[in-house]
Amino acid sequence: MKTIKSISIIFLFMLAMLVKTSTANAQINVGLAITVRDAPPPLPVYDQPVCPEDGYLWTPGYWAYSNDAGDYYWVPGQWVRPPQYGYLWTPCYWGYSGGYYGYHSGYWGHSIGYYGGVNYGYGYGGSGYYGGRWSGNHFQYNTAAMNVNVNIVHNTYVDRSQVTVQSSANRSSYNGPGGVRAVPTANERMAMRENHIQPTAIQTSHQQVASKNPSQRASVNKGHPSMAAVNHSGKNGSTQGQQHASRQHQDGQQNNKQQAGQQRQQTGQQNNNQQQAGQQKQQAAQQDNKQQQAGQQYNKQLQTDQQNNKQQQAGQQKNKQQQAHKQQAHKNQAHKPHPQNKKKQEVNK
Numbered sequence: 130m131k132t133i134k135s136i137s138i139i140f141l142f143m144l145a146m147l148v149k150t151s152t153a154n155a156q157i158n159v160g161l162a163i164t165v166r167d168a169p170p171p172l173p174v175y176d177q178p179v180c181p182e183d184g185y186l187w188t189p190g191y192w193a194y195s196n197d198a199g200d201y202y203w204v205p206g207q208w209v210r211p212p213q214y215g216y217l218w219t220p221c222y223w224g225y226s227g228g229y230y231g232y233h234s235g236y237w238g239h240s241i242g243y244y245g246g247v248n249y250g251y252g253y254g255g256s257g258y259y260g261g262r263w264s265g266n267h268f269q270y271n272t273a274a275m276n277v278n279v280n281i282v283h284n285t286y287v288d289r290s291q292v293t294v295q296s297s298a299n300r301s302s303y304n305g306p307g308g309v310r311a312v313p314t315a316n317e318r319m320a321m322r323e324n325h326i327q328p329t330a331i332q333t334s335h336q337q338v339a340s341k342n343p344s345q346r347a348s349v350n351k352g353h354p355s356m357a358a359v360n361h362s363g364k365n366g367s368t369q370g371q372q373h374a375s376r377q378h379q380d381g382q383q384n385n386k387q388q389a390g391q392q393r394q395q396t397g398q399q400n401n402n403q404q405q406a407g408q409q410k411q412q413a414a415q416q417d418n419k420q421q422q423a424g425q426q427y428n429k430q431l432q433t434d435q436q437n438n439k440q441q442q443a444g445q446q447k448n449k450q451q452q453a454h455k456q457q458a459h460k461n462q463a464h465k466p467h468p469q470n471k472k473k474q475e476v477n478k
Contacts, residue, residue, distance in 0.1 A: 163194050164229040168307065169201050170347050171300040175357035177206065177251050177276040183284060184268060186211050187260060187275065188218050188332065189249035190357055192302050192347070194232065195340050201347040203354035204339045206251075208361040212237055212326050214266045219320070220244045220253055225305025236327060240320035245304035246311025251275060256314060259291040 169192040177187065190206035211218070221235040222245030233245070241258040252260020252274045261270045264284070270277045273289040301308040313321070328336075339345050345354050 163196070163232040165194050165201075165232075166229060168225070168230055168305075169194075169223050169302045170352040172247070172249065172302045173203065173353055173357050174300070175206070178208070178358055178360045180270065180275065180277045180282055181208055181361050183282045184210055185361060186218055186268065187251055188235070189220055189251060189253055191221050191235075191249075192223070193336060193340065195346075198340075198346060202340055202342070202345040203347070203350070203357065204336050204345075205354070205356050206358040207335060209329065209331055212329055215239060215263050216326065217241055217258060217263075220247070220249055222247050223303035223305075225303060225308070230303055230305070234328070236325040237329075238320060238323050238325045240316070240323060242320035242323075242325075243313040243317040246309040247302060247304065248300075248309075254291060255309065255311060256317070257291075259288065 172192075173190075175190070180187075185208035188207055188209050191204050192201045193204050194201050209218075216237040216239060218237055219235055219242040222233050223230045224233060224245055225231075235244070236242070244253065244255075246255045247253075248255045252258050252271065259271060260274045261268055263269070267284050269284045269286055270282060271288050272279065272285050273287050273292050277285055279285055303309065304311060339356075342356070343349055345356065
C-alpha cells in the first residue's frame with residue numbers, strides 16, 4: 130500500500146459542515162492523523178467478553194495503521210476504566226477526503242461525539258451510545274447491549290429500543306464512498322467542542338501491543354483477526370488472556386456453569402413447586418375428609434334428632450290418648466245414676 134507518512138495536526142479530514150474550532154480543540158478532536166490511500170477492511174464480527182467488574186466501560190475494536198509494516202492491523206476491543214467518573218468513550222473512525230483515508234482518534238468526554246457513523250455494535254450503533262449511562266459515580270449497564278454478568282455487576286437496566294446488530298450489510302469501518310455516509314448531528318457537534326481526554330496509557334499500550342503482533346495484520350488474517358476482543362488490559366498494558374478463541378472458551382465454560390446452575394435452580398424450583406402442589410393436594414384431601422366427616426356427623430345428628438322427634442311425638446300422642454280415656458271415663462261416671470236416688474225411686478213406686 131502506498132502511504133503518505135504524515136503525523137501532524139490537521140483539519141483536512143474535518144467535514145465541511147463542521148463548525149470551525151480552535152487549534153487546541155482540533156488537536157483533541159482529530160488527534161494525530163495518519164493518511165492512507167487504501168480503505169480499511171470491514172469490521173470483523175466478534176463476541177463481546179463479559180464485563181470483568183463494575184466500573185469498566187467497553188471500547189470497541191478498530192483497524193489502525195502501521196507505517197512501518199505498511200498494513201492495517203486490528204486493535205482488539207476491550208473493557209477499560211475511564212479516566213474520570215462521568216466520562217464516556219467516543220470511538221475512533223476513518224474518514225475519506227481528498228483521495229485519502231484519514232484516521233480520527235477516539236477520546237473521552239462527558240458526551241458522545243461523532244465517530245463517522247460506523248456501527249461498532251455493543252452500544253455504538255453509528256450515532257450516540259446506548260450501552261449504558263452514568264448515575265452519579267456509578268455506571269449503569271444496558272444488558273440488552275452489553276455482556277454483563279448480573280451476579281457480579283448489579284447496576285443494570287434493559288432498553289432494547291436502540292439496539293442494533295452487526296451484520297454483513299453494516300460492517301463498514303470508514304466514512305466515505307463505498308462505506309458509511311453519515312454527517313454529525315447537532316449534539317455530536319456540541320460534543321466535539323467540549324473538553325476531551327485522550328486515550329489512557331493502558332489504551333495506548335494496548336494498541337502498541339497489537340501493532341507488534343503479525344497475526345493482527347490485515348494481510349495476514351485477511352480481515353479476520355484471531356484476537357478480535359479481550360477482557361481487559363493490566364496496569365502495565367499487557368493483554369490478560371490469550372487469543373479471543375481462548376477467551377470465548379473460558380466465557381463459554383463460565384456460561385455453561387451459569388446455565389447449569391440456573392438449570393439446577395430451575396429443577397429445584399420445579400421440585401419445590403411439585404412438593405407444594407402435593408402438599409396442596411394433601412391438604413385439599415384432608416379438607417375433603419373433614420368435610421365428609423362433618424357431613425356424616427351432621428347426618429347422624431339429623432337422624433338422632435328425627436328419632437327424638439318421633440319418640441317425642443309418640444309420647445305426646447300417648448299422653449293425648451290417656452287424657453282422652455280419662456275424660457271419657459269421667460263422662461261415663463257423670464251419667465251413671467246415684468244409688469240413693471235409685472232407692473228413692475223404688476220406694477215411690
